[in-house]
Amino acid sequence: MAEVSPSVQQHFTLTRRYFLGLGAAGIAGLNASAFSAQGDEEPSVSFHRPLRPELEEAIAKLEYLTREENFRNAGRGTPPPHTLPPEKLREAGLHRDTWQLEVVADSGGEAGEVAAVGQGGAAKIENPLSKELGTALDFAGLMKLAEKHAVRFMSVMTCTNGRQPFGMGLWEGVPLREVIWLACPVANVRRVHYYGYHNDDPKQKFQSSLPMDRVLEEPPGGLPVILAYKLNNEWLTAKRGGPVRMLVPDLYGNKSVKWLQKIILSNNYHITDTYATWNNDTESHIKTCARFIAVPKTAKAGQPIAITGVAQVGISGLSKVQYCLEAAAGDKGGGKAGRRAQEGRDGPVDAADTAAVEWRDAVILPPPEHWGGGLPNGKLPDVPLQIDPKTGKPRQWPFPNSIVHWAALLEGLTAGRYEIACRTIDARGYAQPMPRPYLKSGHNAIERVPLVVEG
Ligand SMILES: Nc1nc2c(c(=O)[nH]1)N[C@H]1C(S)=C(S)[C@@H](COP(=O)(O)O)O[C@H]1N2
Ligand SMILES: [Mo]
Numbered sequence: 110m111a112e113v114s115p116s117v118q119q120h121f122t123l124t125r126r127y128f129l130g131l132g133a134a135g136i137a138g139l140n141a142s143a144f145s146a147q148g149d150e151e152p153s154v155s156f157h158r159p160l161r162p163e164l165e166e167a168i169a170k171l172e173y174l175t176r177e178e179n180f181r182n183a184g185r186g187t188p189p190p191h192t193l194p195p196e197k198l199r200e201a202g203l204h205r206d207t208w209q210l211e212v213v214a215d216s217g218g219e220a221g222e223v224a225a226v227g228q229g230g231a232a233k234i235e236n237p238l239s240k241e242l243g244t245a246l247d248f249a250g251l252m253k254l255a256e257k258h259a260v261r262f263m264s265v266m267t268c269t270n271g272r273q274p275f276g277m278g279l280w281e282g283v284p285l286r287e288v289i290w291l292a293c294p295v296a297n298v299r300r301v302h303y304y305g306y307h308n309d310d311p312k313q314k315f316q317s318s319l320p321m322d323r324v325l326e327e328p329p330g331g332l333p334v335i336l337a338y339k340l341n342n343e344w345l346t347a348k349r350g351g352p353v354r355m356l357v358p359d360l361y362g363n364k365s366v367k368w369l370q371k372i373i374l375s376n377n378y379h380i381t382d383t384y385a386t387w388n389n390d391t392e393s394h395i396k397t398c399a400r401f402i403a404v405p406k407t408a409k410a411g412q413p414i415a416i417t418g419v420a421q422v423g424i425s426g427l428s429k430v431q432y433c434l435e436a437a438a439g440d441k442g443g444g445k446a447g448r449r450a451q452e453g454r455d456g457p458v459d460a461a462d463t464a465a466v467e468w469r470d471a472v473i474l475p476p477p478e479h480w481g482g483g484l485p486n487g488k489l490p491d492v493p494l495q496i497d498p499k500t501g502k503p504r505q506w507p508f509p510n511s512i513v514h515w516a517a518l519l520e521g522l523t524a525g526r527y528e529i530a531c532r533t534i535d536a537r538g539y540a541q542p543m544p545r546p547y548l549k550s551g552h553n554a555i556e557r558v559p560l561v562v563e564g
Pocket of ligand 1: 180182183184185186266267268269275276304305306315348349350361362363364365367368384
């Protein structure tokens with residue numbers, strides 16, 4: 110029986126149509142000779158044969174969007190703010206009825222160690238949104254902006270130091286720039302610094318920052334930085350950083366500050382991120398990398414083995430997911446693929462490490478018809494930015510800063526102890542962990558798992 114890692118409890122039965130939609134190209138890579146014709150529903154793309162039941166069963170356990178309760182959680186604090194009892198949450202402004210957001214100019218030092226820097230002097234803004242002045246933005250004010258500016262998009266939440274993505278969300282929010290324009294910045298704003306509720310204890314502050322430019326405009330095809338208030342079309346829970354969190358779609362999770370309450374516009378161009386002081390490269394774009402979801406620990410010789418996984422699709426896209434099977438180290442002296450990364454050595458994989466290994470292509474699953482995430486009937490609301498409203502289909506697949514699932518069927522294995530490794534090839538042709546193998550800018554070491562085939 111396939112073992113599902115505890116992080117991936119995203120089980121549901123996909124429609125038959127979804128399997129049929131997998132397409133002939135994928136099946137060819139899965140030893141088509143074993144497939145027999147059947148099927149009673151019109152496939153959505155050209156397709157000859159249904160999948161082998163072993164693979165169909167494994168794929169049926171994958172759900173594209175992560176349910177709120179299945180996200181991995183990161184949110185520091187003593188106590189972590191989401192654990193406060195309801196009345197304390199209200200008091201702390203962590204309820205839609207009491208939430209307030211301040212957008213102020215750097216008064217010197219608040220945005221970080223370094224106060225306003227540069228010849229121009231301190232940032233100037235004409236209409237600070239502050240509690241003191243009674244001008245802070247409340248939730249009703251945010252909803253007013255939302256009437257005109259709300260956007261939805263799908264984006265992966267992933268931690269610099271995480272081995273697996275934390276979750277794939279459909280987020281709704283107001284572009285941060287709309288809120289910043291309310292404050293009328295007029296001069297000397299180079300960086301936007303922000304933090305969330307931290308039990309009113311400066312030592313617990315979790316702060317992040319972005320260049321003003323990134324906030325005001327994204328590259329063509331890019332997604333805006335938003336103040337997110339919904340996940341999977343439901344109000345953002347306290348656990349996910351509600352009522353409002355920052356959501357930065359192309360960087361690692363540490364930029365997406367939860368329980369957001371304060372934004373400081375500043376001439377301080379330095380990175381003031383808490384995460385940077387913890388030995389992380391906080392400016393790193395999300396990397397492309399493959400991870401296993403379900404691989405059996407043991408199997409019988411001759412029995413087809415379905416394996417599934419997830420690929421995190423970073424800024425450089427995805428062209429392939431590959432796997433390789435080697436005799437376990439110590440058995441026949443194999444086990445070279447990604448060994449270096451596995452050993453925690455932080456750097457490029459030697460060509461010699463992977464050349465000896467035969468990498469095979471896995472099937473990358475197509476866009477689902479049932480998107481999961483607890484959406485009623487798995488239907489997306491109108492209309493996430495990555496979806497073409499005319500066709501209802503993704504404009505691109507997979508899209509950057511997302512995930513995609515993959516699957517493969519291993520056949521004809523003889524008894525022995527094996528190791529399976531997986532990797533991505535990004536859209537530029539770089540094999541994981543290249544071109545950015547250093548872990549402190551995002552964990553992308555090659556994953557390997559053992560498999561015992563019994564005679
Ligand atoms: N206020 C606050 N926001 C935070 C954090 C935190 O500790 N405090 N952790 C960050 C990090 S490091 C990550 S990876 C993401 C995780 O988001 P999630 O808990 O919704 O999965 O939240 C980010 N936002
Ligand atoms: Mo993180």
